[in-house]
Amino acid sequence: MPQINMCLPSLHYQRLNMLKLKSNHFKDEQTTQIVSWGHWFTLFNVFVVIALGSQYLFIADWPRTFMGRFYAIISAIGHFSFLTFIAYLILLFPLSFFIRSACWQRMIAIIIATLGIALLLIDIEVFKQFRMHLNLSIWQLLTTQKGSFLSTNLIIIPFILLFEILFAVWSWKKLRSLSKRKRFARPIVILFMLSFVSSHLIHIWADANFYRPITMQRSSLPLSYPLTARHFLERYGFIEENDYRNRITQEGNPFALAIEYPLDRITFDDTQTSKKNVLMIVIDGWNYSLLSENMPWLNDFAKSNIYFSNNYASSNQAYLNDFSLFYGLDPNYYNSILSSHKTSTLIEVVNQQHYNLGLFSTEGFSDSLYRYALLSNFTLSDPIKKNNKQTTDNWITWHNTQSELYNHAPLFSVIQYSIGNKNKKMPISELESNAAKLDQYLKSIIDHLKLSNLYDNTIIVIAGTNDIKIDKVKKTALRNDGNNFNREYLKVPLIVSWPGKENLNFNHVTSQTDILPTLMQDVFNVTTSPQQYSQGNNLFNQTSKQWIVAGNENKIAALYKDKTIIIDEYGRSKVYDLSGKQLKNEKISLPIFLQIVTENRRFMVVDN
Numbered sequence: 001m002p003q004i005n006m007c008l009p010s011l012h013y014q015r016l017n018m019l020k021l022k023s024n025h026f027k028d029e030q031t032t033q034i035v036s037w038g039h040w041f042t043l044f045n046v047f048v049v050i051a052l053g054s055q056y057l058f059i060a061d062w063p064r065t066f067m068g069r070f071y072a073i074i075s076a077i078g079h080f081s082f083l084t085f086i087a088y089l090i091l092l093f094p095l096s097f098f099i100r101s102a103c104w105q106r107m108i109a110i111i112i113a114t115l116g117i118a119l120l121l122i123d124i125e126v127f128k129q130f131r132m133h134l135n136l137s138i139w140q141l142l143t144t145q146k147g148s149f150l151s152t153n154l155i156i157i158p159f160i161l162l163f164e165i166l167f168a169v170w171s172w173k174k175l176r177s178l179s180k181r182k183r184f185a186r187p188i189v190i191l192f193m194l195s196f197v198s199s200h201l202i203h204i205w206a207d208a209n210f211y212r213p214i215t216m217q218r219s220s221l222p223l224s225y226p227l228t229a230r231h232f233l234e235r236y237g238f239i240e241e242n243d244y245r246n247r248i249t250q251e252g253n254p255f256a257l258a259i260e261y262p263l264d265r266i267t268f269d270d271t272q273t274s275k276k277n278v279l280m281i282v283i284d285g286w287n288y289s290l291l292s293e294n295m296p297w298l299n300d301f302a303k304s305n306i307y308f309s310n311n312y313a314s315s316n317q318a319y320l321n322d323f324s325l326f327y328g329l330d331p332n333y334y335n336s337i338l339s340s341h342k343t344s345t346l347i348e349v350v351n352q353q354h355y356n357l358g359l360f361s362t363e364g365f366s367d368s369l370y371r372y373a374l375l376s377n378f379t380l381s382d383p384i385k386k387n388n389k390q391t392t393d394n395w396i397t398w399h400n401t402q403s404e405l406y407n408h409a410p411l412f413s414v415i416q417y418s419i420g421n422k423n424k425k426m427p428i429s430e431l432e433s434n435a436a437k438l439d440q441y442l443k444s445i446i447d448h449l450k451l452s453n454l455y456d457n458t459i460i461v462i463a464g465t466n467d468i469k470i471d472k473v474k475k476t477a478l479r480n481d482g483n484n485f486n487r488e489y490l491k492v493p494l495i496v497s498w499p500g501k502e503n504l505n506f507n508h509v510t511s512q513t514d515i516l517p518t519l520m521q522d523v524f525n526v527t528t529s530p531q532q533y534s535q536g537n538n539l540f541n542q543t544s545k546q547w548i549v550a551g552n553e554n555k556i557a558a559l560y561k562d563k564t565i566i567i568d569e570y571g572r573s574k575v576y577d578l579s580g581k582q583l584k585n586e587k588i589s590l591p592i593f594l595q596i597v598t599e600n601r602r603f604m605v606v607d608n
Contacts, residue, residue, distance in 0.1 A: 033175060034096045034105050040171050040178055041106075042088040043185060045113050046081045046192065048160075052117065053080045053221070055124050060220040061258045068213030071202050072220070078196030079221050085192075087116060106172060110164045118157050123222045130571060130597045131257070131604060133222045137572040141590055200227040207254065210247050212339060215254040250372050252338030253553070259336040259603045261329070262345050262533035268353070269525040275353065275410040276499065277458040278523060279445075282325065283438070284318040285420030285431070285477075286464035291493050294432045295439035298462070301446070302495045307505045308539065311494035312559060313465055314512045314550045316484060319367045321465040321512055322416075326374055328516030328534030330549040332556055332600055338368060341376045345533045346516055349524045350412045356402050358413035360395045362386050365416070388417050388434070392441040396448050403452055411458075415445075420468045425476045431468065459523060460497040461515060466490065485557040485564055486580040490550055501540070511548040514539045535599065549599065558596045567596060 053076055063069050091112050092105075099105050122142075123134040132138065171178060203226035206214035218226055248254070291299055314324035320331040326344045327337060350357060359365065359375065364383030371380060386394070395415055402411055419434045420426060442462075449455035466489055468477045494510060513536030520526040521538055530537065535549060547565075550557040558565045564576045565588055573593065575586045 030100060030102065031096055034099075034102055035093070036179060037102070037106075037172055037175055038088060038092050038096060038109065040175070040185075041109055041113070041168060042084060042092075043188070044167050044171070045117075045164075046084045048117065048163075049080045049084050049120060050077055052120055052124070056127065056220050059124070059128050060217065063213040063217070065213045067202075067211070068217070071199060071206070071214045072217060074195040075199035075203075075217065075224075075226075076221065078192060078194075078199045079224055081192035082196045083223060084116075087112070102172065106168045110161070110168050113164050114157065114161045117160050120222070121157065127222075129594070131601050132569075132571045132597075133219070135570055135572070137570070141571075141573075141588075141593055144587070203227060204229045210251060210254055212251075212254055216256065216258060218255040219257075249368050250338075251341075252335035252368075254339070256335035256339050257604050258340070259333060261327075261333075261337065261342055261603050262528070263603065264528055264532040266345050266349060266526060266528050266533065268349065269527055270353075272525050275355075276523060277411040277454060278355075278413070278519065279411075279449075279458055279460045280325075280414045281442070281445075281460070281462045282322060282414065282416045283462070283464035284416070284418040285466075285468045285479075286435075286492060287466045287468065288491060288493055290419070290432065290435040294435040295442075297439050297443045298495070301442075301497075302493065303505070305503050306496040306498055306501060308494040308496070308510045309505055310507050311492060311510045312487075312490045312512070312548055312550065313492045315552055316465065316467045316489045317552065318418075318465040318467050319369050320552060321467070322367075323369050323374075324512045325463060325515055328513045328530075328536050329603065330513065330535055330556065330600065331551045331553060333603060334369070334553055336604075338373050341373055343377055344374055344516075346519065347374060347377075349520065349526060353524060354409060355412040356409050358395065358398045358402065358411065360391050360398070360414065361416035362388055362391050362418045363416065388438050388441055391415060391417065392444060395445065399448065399452070403454065411454075417441075420477055420479065425478045428470065428472075428475045428477055431477045456499050458497075459499070459519075460495075461519075462493070462495040463512065463515060464492050466492040483552065483555075484580075485550060485559075485566060485576070487559070487564075487578055490559070496539070506539075509545055509548060510539055511536055511550075513549065535602070547596075556596060556600050558592075565592070565596065567593070567600075571597075 057072055057076060063072060092109055095105060095108060099108070119134065126132060126134050126138055126142075130138070203214060203218075205211070207226075207228045208230060218224070291302070313321045315321045315331045317331075320334055323329070323331060323334050323337070326346055327333070328345075329337070347357075357378075359378075361370075363385060365371065365375065365380060366383035366385075392415075395413065399411070399413070417438055419438060420431055446455065446460075449458055449460075467479055469479070469484075469489065470477055492512075494515075513534060515536070517530035517534045517536050518539040520533070521530065522540070537543065537545075547558040547560045550559055551566075554569045556567045558567075562578065563583070563586075564578075564580075565573060566576070567573045571593075573588050575583045575588060577583055
């Protein structure tokens with residue numbers, strides 16, 4: 001009996017250990033089942049997300065090449081399968097080891113999946129409207145302003161929730177039979193992995209070779225960051241050093257979106273046989289102060305002709321402002337135009353109406369805008385820098401030759417002057433001296449037109465860029481960096497001499513983008529609506545403007561009467577007063593955001 005009593009405790013402990021082992025085995029088995037179920041639930045959502053995410057392929061510009069289309073498809077498959085798997089790996093997989101209840105695990109998985117798909121649907125709608133993806137700034141804008149356009153896609157969210165519940169319940173019940181079909185899932189998972197890896201490898205190749213049908217898709221998908229390896233490829237000699245930077249200079253940003261410019265065919269009334277000559281004079285480094293204080297002849301010329309005293313440049317960088325002058329578009333379109341090598345509708349109409357074209361520049365039209373877009377249809381000589389006097393003399397010589405040999409054809413000429421120095425600081429006194437000298441060169445041009453009896457048949461447009469920043473303390477002048485949208489740096493004179501039109505001083509707000517439609521309508525008799533080829537309005541038929549557009553390659557600046565709104569490429573907005581001070585507590589409304597972004601995206605290729 002004593003021996004039996006001694007064995008009883010050991011048997012009891014053995015039974016307890018057996019129960020613990022069974023309990024742990026049960027828990028391990030349940031965890032395994034939850035993990036296995038999570039894999040099938042994730043695979044199901046991969047298909048759902050890919051199906052919904054395929055809408056991006058129809059919203060964005062569909063590539064025209066087979067390689068571009070192939071990349072679009074595999075990148076969508078790889079990207080959305082990767083995002084869904086990462087969401088599972090971060091959010092659900094760790095919970096499988098802490099939450100032992102299969103019911104609670106399914107409920108959490110359903111909620112996470114539904115919320116993720118809801119965000120995807122919202123992003124799709126945002127991308128349709130703005131060609132941007134959802135971020136904190138846009139989310140705050142939508143939630144505070146109650147964006148009604150989101151209701152279209154959000155209607156299906158209850159159905160998504162229902163499908164998630166049904167699949168979650170069904171897949172848990174059928175988990176044993178599904179586990180026997182793993183061999184069917186493996187090829188699909190391998191396809192997703194290959195799509196993800198190959199899409200990034202293809203993008204590396206496309207980025208290194210400037211293959212735009214692929215690189216332009218960089219921003220098409222949310223949370224997408226395709227790989228690049230330019231520095232690695234340059235280091236090991238796969239691509240030439242600095243070749244990529246040179247190609248950006250020539251072809252613009254490889255990620256720039258495709259545009260449709262113009263939106264319609266340009267037509268004009270060719271019954272009018274009387275054509276006036278056109279002379280466009282563009283002055284870099286110009287402002288109202290230089291005109292009134294250092295250019296007395298031109299100041300008097302402005303008062304006796306048509307003077308726009310409230311005119312604004314589209315940028316305080318010369319090449320971007322010249323872009324707006326010749327294309328009638330805001331600077332955000334610059335890279336898209338440059339990458340497509342599209343010439344301006346203005347130059348096309350000049351050629352169609354058989355004008356003799358003369359081009360003169362102190363910089364030799366060295367900017368990429370001229371060589372790879374605006375004048376890409378012309379053979380330009382190597383850029384040779386000249387001073388303002390040499391440029392003036394060259395124009396006079398050309399004008400004499402044209403008047404003698406081609407007096408039966410109208411003349412269209414462009415003279416590009418520069419007052420400041422693009423590469424270094426200069427004393428204000430030197431800037432003022434250059435302006436005074438240019439004043440005399442301009443006088444000699446007008447005197448020449450009068451002596452040749454062509455002044456009364458020549459329309460003269462004198463515009464410019466206020467790209468000089470004055471430091472009054474150091475008494476130096478330096479080029480602006482293009483990120484300052486203060487009114488003092490954007491305001492620039494506009495002088496027009498137009499035979500047959502009344503000489504007036506116009507005080508209404510005008511923009512650099514208004515010059516193109518004015519010439520197209522009133523000189524070249526273009527009958528196509530200006531909205532099809534420009535963001536500007538006719539200078540002489542101005543309606544009240546809520547705002548005028550300015551900006552740089554990545555930002556839009558909307559200039560209102562009492563404030564300036566700046567929106568970057570991600571939809572983040574800032575509001576400034578007229579002195580350039582940021583109004584941190586002021587937020588823009590959704591209608592204003594929609595209006596600005598929609599106008600900025602009007603020429604973008606978007607398939608809705």
